[in-house]
Amino acid sequence: MRRTRLTHAALAVLLTIGAGFAAGTAPATASAASSDGARPAKAPASAGLLTALRHDLHLTKAQAERRLAAEQRATATEPKARKAAGSSLGGTWYDAGAGTLTVGLTPDAPQATVRAVRATGADVRTVAHTARELTATQARLDKLNAPAGVASWHVDPRASTVVVNVVAGEKADNDVRRFVERAHRAGPVTVRHVTTAPRTFAAGTVGGDPFYTGNVRCSIGFSVYGGFITAGHCDQHTGAVYGWDRSYIGNFQGSSFPDNDYAWVNVGSGWWTVPVVLGWGTVSDQLVRGSNVAPVGSSVCRSGSTTHWHCGTVLAMNETVNYSQGAVHQMTKTSVCAEPGDSGGSFISGDQAQGVTSGGWGNCSSGGETWFQPVNEILNRYGLTLHTA
Structure with a gap:
């Protein structure tokens, strides 16, 4: 059922694991897929992956290798550092320049707390507000009815503020001005201007492969046992889902959009699931070995059926994105480009799954930003288990 181009990593997995892909095989536990300690990747820096990072992040080969290794360390350190910070936590992010995880602590943090955080290997920076204060501010904004001229809002732990992104051409709009006034009353808020409003990337089970439903083409996110996950806005409520070759795959078993942007599709009729993300010839097909969350500042790559493979960095987490269809919460913003058809x-x-493509602005010719819905939220919502190698 799979195309012949799915040969490199995927075929290797089929040959080495064989019947492990068959329906009914006992899956790895969900807790193992999302445990606090990142499992070391067996091959985190294939030649193709390094080439993509070098191109999109303008790095040398040595810089790309060092960055991947440092990001793995930061991802493993973050849960321990957050626990050590306790109530003084202001947020965490990856500092690409220093190659370390940075933890924001409020000025009243006890010295014992500072020492405990540093003992995890993280750097410490003083910030004005706690993560709890910033999260509460964002939650107040989530209850407001945002006009179309407000693109999104998220917590920026480095600046210790909630950033509200307003479309520059709409900043004088009365509804936008009222929203901004109410936002400032909600807590520490900073307004920034963006060029355009976000949109979803839907057009007209291997990550990045196309699928079709109704008159829409979207992309597969990640294989789970029994199916795959993707974006909720791809569900056209027509029932049947068809694969790259237009053969029947299955049906949407659950979806949510707006408020969330996730869905899952069951797989059958001769299709099967594999823990692979397509590299589209830019990189080798990538094995999926878990879903540990990469901190803000980490590099991240996206696979989609329109623009294939592109990389960038994580810019923000838990951002609320105000699409024309309604707000979507708890999204992660990246500097990766995308275009219609890449959705999902x-x-x-x-080798760690992060999320499924939702929407953004721009394109892969001039650049842009793209949001994804985090994978662990989807797995927890539907009680699914990520298919890992």
Whole structure:
């Protein structure tokens, strides 16, 4: 059922694991797929992956290798550092320049807390507000009815503020001005201007592969046992889902959009699931070995059926994105480009699944930003288990 181009990593997995892909095989536990400690990647820096990072992040080969290794360390350190920070936590992010995880602590943090955080290997920076204060501010904004001229809002732990992104051409709009005034009353808020409003990337089970439903083409996110996950806005409520070759795959078993942007599709009729994300010839097909969350500042790559493979960095987490169809919450913003048809496709950091493509602005010729819905939220919502190698 799979295309012949799915040969490199995918075929290797089929040959080495064989019947492990068959329906009914006992899956790895969900807790193992999302445990606090990142499992070391066996091959985190294939030649193709390094080439993509070098191109999109303007790095040398040595810089790309060092960055991947440092990001793995930061991802493993983050849960321990957050626990050590306790109530003084202001947020965490990856500092690409220093190659370390940075933890924001409020000025009143006890010295014992500072020492405990540093003992995890993280750097410390003083910030004005706690993560709890910033999260509460964002939650207040989530209850407001945002006009179309407000693109999104998210917590920026480095600046210790909630950033509200307003479309520059709409900043004088009365509804936008009222929203901004109410936002400032909600807590520490900073307004920034963006060039355009976000849109979803839907057009007209391997991550990045196309699928069709109704008159829409989207992209597969990640294989789970029994099916695959993708973007909720791809569900046209027509029932049947068809694969790249237009043969029947299955049906949407659950979806949510707006408020969330996730869905899952069952797989049958001769289709099967594999823990692979397509590299589209830019990189070798990537094996999926878990879903540990990469911190803000980490590199991340996306696979989709329109623009294939592109990389960038994680810019923000837990951002609320105000699409024309309604707000979507708890999204992760990236500097990766995308275009219509890429919706639902895979975001992956090293060999760790991050999320499914939702929408953004711009394109892959002039650049842009793209949001994804985090994978672990989808797995938890539907009680699914990620198919890992």
